Amino acid sequence: MKIIFKNIGRNKANFTRIRKYLNYDWLISEVKPYLLSHNIDILENKKGTLTVFAGMQTVGEIIIEEKK
Numbered sequence: 363m364k365i366i367f368k369n370i371g372r373n374k375a376n377f378t379r380i381r382k383y384l385n386y387d388w389l390i391s392e393v394k395p396y397l398l399s400h401n402i403d404i405l406e407n408k409k410g411t412l413t414v415f416a417g418m419q420t421v422g423e424i425i426i427e428e429k430k
Contacts, residue, residue: 363428365389370414370422371396389424397421 365379375396381388389404389412399416404424407413412424 363426365392366425366427367392368423368425371398372421375422384426393422393424 414422
């Protein structure tokens with residue numbers, strides 16, 4: 363599957379990764395270099411994408427595209 367990271371951190375980094383399996387720890391490890399906060403969380407939103415939070419601030423979005 364293709365994982366698209368959009369507008370991560372204050373520098374609005376955009377990058378893509380290809381991965382067979384996802385887990386929470388891997389997603390955190392991918393966004394951590396772009397964030398200064400240690401209080402990082404990732405939650406699913408109503409659009410079906412994942413929202414990245416640092417504390418109470420929204421600091422990016424993750425879109426997962428599965429191959430069909």
